Amino acid sequence: MHPQLTSASSSTSSPSDRRLSALVRHLTGSSPEIDSQSILSASPTSGFHGDSVFSHIVRAPEDPILGVTVAYNKDPSPVKLNLGVGAYRTEEGKPLVLNVVRKAEQMLVNDRSRVKEYLPIVGLAEFNKLSAKLILGAESPAIRENRVTTVQCLSGTGSLRVGAEFLAKHYHQRTIYIPHPTWGNHPKVFTLAGLSVKTYRYYNPVTRGLNFQGLLEDLGSAPSGAIVLLHACAHNPTGVDPTFQQWEQIRQLMRSKCLLPFFDSAYQGFASGSLDADAQSVRMFVADGGECLVAQSYAKNMGLYGERVGALSIVCRAADVASKVESQLKLVIRPMYSNPPIHGASIVAIILKDRNMYNEWTIELKEMADRIISMRQQLFDALRARGTPGDWSHIIKQIGMFTFTGLNKEQVAFMTKEYHIYMTSDGRISMAGLSLKTVPQLADAIHAAVTRVV
Ligand code: PLA
Secondary structure (H helix, E strand, O other): OOHHHHHHOOOOOOHHHHHHHHHHHHHHOOOOOOOHHHHHOOOOOOOOOOOOOOOOOOOOOOOOOHHHHHHHHHOOOOOOEEOOOOOOEOOOOOEOOOHHHHHHHHHHHHOOOOOOOOOOOOOOHHHHHHHHHHHHOOOOHHHHOOOEEEEEEEHHHHHHHHHHHHHHHHOOOOEEEEEEOOOOOHHHHHHHHOOEEEEEEOEEOOOOEEOHHHHHHHHHOOOOOOEEEEEOOOOOOOOOOOOHHHHHHHHHHHHHOOOEEEEEEOOOOOOOOOOOHHHHHHHHHHHOOOOEEEEEEOOOOOOOHHHOEEEEEEEOOOHHHHHHHHHHHHHHHHHHHOOOOOHHHHHHHHHHHOHHHHHHHHHHHHHHHHHHHHHHHHHHHHHHHOOOOOOOOHHHHOOOOEEEOOOOHHHHHHHHHHHOEEOOOOOEEEHHHOOOOOHHHHHHHHHHHHHHOO
């Protein structure tokens, strides 16, 4: 043993103190050798007094949406059904990888010239251009005039977060109005980015439709310049969207008050089956020449959930502004995750730039949307056949991935306990997780819940 270590082994110091001082000497260079065995053998608590430095930490609750999957995974029942997270399932209840995505991946694998170099901070240039075109339309004057900056981000969530951080740093109004209710992650994303979150009325639980009057009143009394989060289509969780005429009124009101639109487009193509129809709200706001932000996700419409592919576009009034905005977006992204992943964005770029691949995609997308729509009819018919009390027409009126059933927390808990059906406690069900085989099970469960649990 090194003499210094030996001398440290006085009878007054404990073995853990000795290990510690040996480590200090080693790290400061005063001891070239060290009894590494004694350090490695130190048990986690032996050298330090008291508990873990993290022992005060309280257990956080599971996420209200993703936590449903955690509970579902723990259930050993063979009939369990997960209608919590919005993830598309086939008629056989399996996750779906689109054929066109498999093809694109094969092309990527076969192309030996492809490398794994870092992408630029803003991501894959081709992907960004094509993404802007997809949401704003091929003929968009804003794109033609170079007034749009688009950066590749980590799916819809990452795009919202980057946009929010940018606004918190550079926009004069720090308040964002989000609909009530909205996707549960919205308030967290915006608050953590440094914005102050307020809500505007959106849903009327009595009509199970849009509270249009409330929406107009709340946006009408928002301070000038405030940011407003709008679901581009297929509002989550309500499945209720404004009509074209209502969008037009919202646009006029927002422009007259200089409210800044921040669109969340997580379901383009999923609401109606048409990519263009589902982008109408966004395009209406861009057509008037005004400014807005759009967060896009390819999780649902291309089934790229875990690849985390999305884009943030900021539409500006002038090209030089857009280019300065982009320079600042880079400063937001670089310290956050440096630059985005390459694989998913390459898949999207291959599909969007080739006419045949694109057409194939739209067919597969329409099939998914149509299957969801047919599940609405099936569930509605099944409840009617059972004479389930209540008006269930909202199931066929609502759009997109979810039905906001109106079932309360207790009824949801009952359905999970008695029927092994998993859904979020606000009564939202993912229609994309249903199949012909499971509709009767869900209808039985809803019937029992509304007749037995008040
Ligand atoms: N915006 C809205 C309105 C969403 O519903 C979701 C996903 C996202 C953004 C983010 O999606 P992404 O980051 O995966 O692109 N909402 C899901 C999943 C489908 C989730 O909660 O993360 C949901 O079940 O509500």
